[in-house]
Amino acid sequence: MKIRLSFMALLGLLTTGVFAQHSEQNHGERFEQLGTMLRSPNVYRTASGAPGHMYWQQKADYKIDVELDDDNQSIKGSETITYYNNSPDQLTYLWIQLEQNQRGKDSETPKVTESSISRGMSLRQLQGILWHSDDYAYQLLDVKDKNGNALPIALNQTMMRVDLPEPLEAGDSFTFSIDWSFNIHDRMSFIGGRPGYEYFPEDGNYLYTMAEWFPRMAVYSDFEGWQNKQFLGRGEFALVFGDYEVNITVPADHMVGATGELQNHREVLSSTELDRWNRAKETFDTPVVIRTQEEAEELEKGKASGTKTWKFKAENVRDFAWTSSRKFIWDAMAVEQGGNNVMAMSYYAKEANPLWGQYSTRVVAHTLKSYAAHTFDYPYPTAISVEASNGMEYPMICFNYGRPDKDGTYSEAIKNGMISVIIHEVGHNFFPMIVNSDERQWTWMDEGLNTFMQFMAEQEWDRNYPSRRGPAHKIVPYMRSEKHLLEPIMTNSENIIQFGANAYAKPATALNILRETIMGRELFDFAFKEYSRRWMFKHPTPEDLFRTLEDASAVDLDWFWRGWFYGTEPVDISLDNVAWYKLDNRTPAERQEEAAEEAERNETYVSRSKNMEDIAETYTEADPATSDFYTTYNPFEVTPQDEAAYQNFMSSLNDEERELLNSNMNFYELTFSNVGGLVMPIILEWQYADGSTEIERIPVNIWKLNESQVTKVFAKEKEVKQVVLDPLRETADIDESNNYWPRQYQPSRFELYKRSGAVRGASTGSNPMKRAQNK
Template identity: 30%
Template sequence: MKFVKASVIALFVLIGNAKMSIAQNATPPASKYDQHKVFNPLFYTTNGNEYRTAGGEPGVKYWQNRADYKLAVTLDTAEHKVSGNVEITYTNNSPDKLPFIWLQLDQNIYREDSRAEATSVVTGGRFTNKAFTKGDEIKSVTVIQNGKAEKANFIINDTRLQIRLKDTLKANGAKLSIKIDYAFTVPEYGTDRLGRLNTKNGWIYEVAQWYPRMEVYDDVLGWNSIPYLGSSEFYLEYGDFEYSITAPANLVVVGSGELTNPTEALTASTIAKLAKAAASPSTVTIRDSSDINSKSFYPNKANLTWKFKCINARDVAWAASRSFIWDAAKIELKSGRKCLAQSVYPIESSGKDAWNRATEYVKHSIELSSRWYEFTYPVATNVAGIVGGMEYPGIVFCGSNATKGGLWGVVNHEFGHNWFPMIVGSNERKYAWMDEGFNTFINDFDTDDFNKGEYAETQNVQRIAKAMFNPNADAIMNTPDVIQNNYLGFAAYQKPALGLHILRDQILGADRFDYAFKTYVKRWAFKHPTPWDFFRTMENVAGEDLSWFFKEWFMTDWKLDQSVKEVTYVDGDVTKGALITIENLEEMALPVVIAIKEANGKTDTVKLPAEIWERGSKWTFKYKSTSKLVNVTIDPKAQFPDINTSNNTWTGIAAKAVPAGVTANSVIDNYIKAIGGADKIKAVKDVYITSIGTVQGIEVISTLKLKTPNKMFQEISVPTMNMVPLKIIIAGDSVSMQQNGQVTPLPAAAKASLLANAQICPEINYGTATLSLAPNLEAVGDAQAYVITIMQESGIKITSYYDEITGLKIKEVTNAGSSELSNYQAVNGIKIPFTRKAEMGGQLIDFKVKDAKIDSGLKDEDFK
């Protein structure tokens, strides 16, 4: 599943919380660190057994059950309905007799009386129903067992169906078959996992969770019958699929696996084009826009049946539309096995920066991710439609409006899921991080390598730390439905991915990590691992006790704050070496990377293992210096999630003191003069600024309107994704905020802060705030800046930096992030920054002003 992109969602969360953080005590706290908690020896609470070994691999008696499917359905485009039947052959390989069996009826989530609907917040969300259907309409259920076919004794409870067997299904390989006749209406919006999109050439149907599916019975929990509520995804048995889709003949149908009746469903010309594409490393057009209305493209029939086969898979999905443009290319796997990459999309999605490159993205996503384990399906199909991003074996659904880096990101992410959880079949219903986090991790390597890093960006981990480790953060080891909606992007995607990067780059090294990680994939390919199987595999294969890391990173909400406490010299002599003392102030332990610079120009980097923190919260080490140290910096490349970087650097150079006579008020007065003067500012009636930035190739537009008195409209939009992550409207004392279209309740302090800042120049009215000027100037880039802390009556704290020479504000910091301001230009006599580098979601985004107007005549209706 796509969370837009993990870092992009994190960005949107931070945007929505901008300037709303309550001030914290400026006095450095005492260390919270306790080495006994971190390095507690009792991490593993059970021993290995004959099913799952202590070393993390399937045991000699490991088993899993199997479900093979035969499906035949018809798509009624007038009623938007799928109807037909499924025959499931279920094999009980367990050592247990089964008196009953459980199936999933996922379409029941779309019923008005579903448990998911009852547990959805009133403000809605991505996984909330926007309309209702009748769910799975079960017409008949038959059990075939011991050579007899009998009407099943079954009950339906929300998204589960239980069959109470007349004869207990025996252990160790016994089989039975289940036949179900059913139907359901395809919802227009299927909680961003399936649905239909109306285009000018017809509906696009993206169909998934479209048949009753077996629940997993395993050696860990028995039946895994957690209801489907929306956020949590799936846990499925493996088997072989044969399925057919009957639909109007002018539709193109694509699905998981391989089309087995091409001569019946396709014309000879289309088959020839597909053969050409299968041999071509570059994209070949199979069906262009001129074919949509051409009768020669379709066999001369009213309806066609498309037949597919997918071997050793946990699921299948399909899509159908008259509107599809279709192109394809060859996937080149190192083993020499042939695969096909293909994309289908409406003409509205075409373009050289859009879906015309989709097949190129599919091809390289599969080839690059195969470094971990070779892709197993014959075809990789990408479908443009209403679903923003969702994955199924060999087929993915991606947003039809995605372009540039946004399209690469979603295609790469969704196809990465063919490794996690399609090949490595973890329990997504419980452990989202085992598919989303692992997938986000492998996506990073693909993006670095694709087209010489076309969309690669280096993430500053320090910048994302405050958001990822915020006071309300959930631990990774929670079910997705428990994790708060605005933190799921961190808990399921970014934090586990970052943990793997730290494990690889800072703890184990690339060689040991890669060998262990590939071993994990190979061991558990087409099987059902638990978190403990992953932890044990990584430890045993890499040869390292990692229990301390797995505990703190996955099981807790602990934070990291490493600091340089002091530097002294042996016997007071700089030539005898320096004694550097570092501290661990928060609960998490990680290795330490320290950059050191001496007065003689010598530089060095010292790396210390996490085990130094086994001794306590302070550590002193000797550095063989030959001259005075001038700089000691922890984490110089910003690779660790340190929540407080203000204590990461020690310098031997005295800070520049604020000159005598300079006060906070005089600095503010100089700023007001620098941008135009109080009289001109007070005379301004309205301001209208539009700025554009990008996040990993995705264009983000910022719109700001201000009008006196006390009117503001602020909107952050992502046009290619049809998203409005943030909208704030202020009219007098009324303050409303929406995040991703949902009304967000605001505490009184946040409202007060927004009201205080909804002005042309907030500094004009700082009379009600408490201002404090730092005793020393601080460097911001090449400039020296006065640092003023503004404590508002609401308790909100803002730190602003004003250039010592120009008087202009060049930086602003809140607990939610920071902004660097530059390139001031005059608009109607008032200087405004035309470049704003905003630190949001761990990204430093350059917003460039596209248009700025002062006194353009904004009306009250512009603030709605």
């Protein structure tokens, strides 16, 4: 409905500044600064989010000799650790992480995992309840100082305390050694997990992915002391930077890939492979195959006698992982990064071809370039992708899935799933391998940030890439969940019900919303780069991220962190009402004419219409004595006084006021309610009667004085046909049915027969390639 608005009344509204009085406060909670919810700044971590002038972190150097027993699927090793106490504190003991113990018979993991019996149970489900009789925990742990004297230790599940013979003072170092061994488990079984082996019965060979395979130093930090929370299988790792020298002894016909740079190419590669390797170092456009599929298949047929030792060095890394198999095909190409050539490489068995040979190393190279553009140049010499029906990351090496069918065909979902997991796991080199957050406490700081970066890399790979996480509307199903199924992002990894949505998708979505909607790309990209560069090779906390993004952008984001990271409220802004007003610039005659027409409309009803025929003459019509002044009075007649008042008003206007009066402006008063609770900017699309459209953005501060309901007037030259709230689906609004004026109602549809299948991008799906070949 269009309402005429008096120009004098409009002037009064614009100039008097009258505010309605509320009986109770309805604002403040969602816009309060985080304050004491964040750790206080100090000399180690500043209020700006940067490392302080007295920032410190520990260092641990490793020298490791390890031997793989391919007949018995076990390893044994010996390591020497030099631990540097760069803290200002005196240490009387050290904590060592023993993640392999999580796979032992007495592990707490199955004890704290809920289980139930259903009418139909798979063997894998039942085995998970029974756990296992084999013991894959460390079988030997011999800890000695550098002089060979036994050191007292205390074992607590996946943590080992080493008691020092004398306190380790600030600035000093301590060197000690550990001998150890364990049996490698089948990671394709119900035990699962990141490391282990896969057995290929067709050719009788194994493919080993060795991770979390040696006792590793726990982190001692300024904000937490020792990070010695137990490893239950989900919460990943807090680790110390250091330098590694690792000698890996394997069967002579195995190919080994590992963190760091190979030091003895001539001893472990054939002359042909060495020539190809040297050519790959100068090739930037396409991968060079160093060990071919035909050569790998020949090696699969028989086991060579003897062993070879592969020697690797890695500087300033937080961990070390490796892979070994005689099944491996190996290809590589160079990628320029910051004036240096990085070797992008892939290791994969024949079962992964042709998919991996075509895509894997190219995706590795693309990922390094994409991530570097948004953060910093990749500083390490290599980046390796290993096909291992897995998905896990370590410095310079990661294990990924994506295997085609045996006939070499594959679905588009398999291809996209493989590309996504390679981008994701290679991307982890940036977060947390370099920007080294504590994954066990804050999973989202590596998984969420990396998933956000993965989304951008996917879109840069293919313009129509079906990204599963990142766009705001794709988090809506999670945000709609019942309250008891939701936790804040700022939750420990072991306490999260919907882990993937909470730790991966929601923080990635939040960062994308910051970039696209709240801050804008220019401000966000600068601030995110600043965070990444500030905390390269350091240990950031959530406070450091929050503070840096605000410090580098001048955008107050406390309301955003509070809502998206510390809360579980969803976004649901409703466009409740639209009132349309026009300025009353009519002449007295025009006003009276419209008033007369309105009065006539108001007095037109069924009884009056019928009475015009049924009542031949009323009493006043029959008796002239009932006549008076009002019998002939016309209330809609324009009087000389009306004309004079109008002329006086018009002559009082200046040019600017007269122009406004004659502008024929439309005023739309919109009322919004915050149904979901999570405050967000109001984004409107105005669809005009002439077919044109306009996007208008109202900052989130519109909610500051009333977090439940706001009203705002918009002046428009054109007449509006429709208003749409959040037209580009930027805010993760969980109910779009209340985003329209006039309301739009969409019918719900159902299928008589529901098709089976998974979403595009998952590791399943139809295989048109196979169907095409079978024509």
